[in-house]
Amino acid sequence: MTLSGTARKLAGFGLALVVAFAAAYGVGQAVGPVAAEPEPAAAEHEGMGEQAGGEHGDEHGAVAAPKGLQVSADGVTLDVLSGGQRAGVRGDFAFRILDDHGAPVTRFAPTHDELMHLIVARRDLSGFRHVHPTMAADGTWRVPLTFAAAGDYRVFADFLPAGREEATTLGADVAVTGVYRPTPLPAPARTATVDGYRVTLSGTLTPGTTSRVTLTVDRGGEPVTDLQPYLAAYGHLIALRQGDLAYLHVHPDGEPGDGTTRPGPSITFYAEVPSGGTYRLYLDFKHGDVVRTAEFTAVAGPHEER
Template structure:
């Protein structure tokens, strides 16, 4: 599933992470087993999609905050995936709705990072990932053409802000794609990732329980890329999925195009607070030459050691 992506700015999706990632980073592929129709506004996409703000959690469970994306219902809203019978290699319209507490489809949304809805689709083994932007019909049904190239269990995340809500919401649901399933191992940790002739290097170490600075630097053929293009109102987007339960974090970079201080590369800086240890898959989206590309990393957050 090949994946491209994006979403809201530092203030829309939650820079405080209830999922932890960092300490070690690993290279991966930017292309997975899912394909979607290209968006009219984008020149091209390779792979999938980060400064966010607000909360990275939804509600509490017995006093414990729940990371985004783990619940099908939160904030009085429910993700309703329509249809079934998905098969690997078959193209079709993927459809879903967002329902309110009365079971009525929500039809009013506030834009977050230039879009009303951000849909992320990831295979459970994190070998496939895509971030796309479906269109909504008058009855509140969202649709987008998708082809699941590989069979397996997938997690879909709807990332949005419903009208009347002060913060964004991320809901998740599982979908099954029929066919011969072959699980893929998670790539080993590394500080660099390559995609389509570009190299992305990560500097910085995240420690659970603290706010840490991550800087991702993009070069091509050994030359720094200093003319990154804005994509969904940012020079880069970062999504993290925790291995196992696929807890979700969408982060956007510090600064934005046109603010008078943020340069178009080669460095993109993010801040994230990671309160727990674990293994994560990170996906960085950036645009250059009219094409959105995604660099994938494996990240391991080590427990904080008291001295």
């Protein structure tokens, strides 16, 4: 597939306006209600036919595998250099992207204003971070990072090597020493609060259909209508599936400056989720020059009586 202009830009961050989470990978999946009715199929939404990483399903509806489950893919490997991470200790987290000959990759194209996006989450889906490392001349990426609590973490490197049309997302496990106290996954909920902001989730995640999901931001009961662009969008929605931590990142319908997209209070996403399971959703949004993250638990799949 060849992308250009805005389409290439949206593909670059391992995402697109429609993101497909493929077939039933993994462990720890659960089923239960999410909400509302399913939306029409992806083909009915203009410009909504792309999957995660800019890949398309075939004419029979086949979809690409979830991103972030592999340490090597597309001829490149995520090489984590930092070891002996300790809980609560700030330090540089370092890694490289190696080519299929083991040499560091040093040429990247920007996606959503950055050359590299690093997503971090503990395996119990707590401790979420979205940061942007910087690269040295030798291809080593570094970013100051504090792992707040002990446990096993998953790091996701999301990037576009120069000369390629599609982004790659690679994942690796990182152990953080200390006393491990697992955090129970919060129950599914329609609202989340962060720093005095309330974010309300509406819509559904229904496997095998294109789902319209809208997140609405208010503060003190007043709608926030002046969201600021952050990485070329009014919001970024990341989902990690419980168990295998399969990864998707969806950007909203429309973009700042397109003449039609309003800066809040609502941000609408379209996502195709062919497999059921429990997901943790993380919405990054910017207001008052501060980026905040609202977190939700959602369950994709038909309701099952327990």
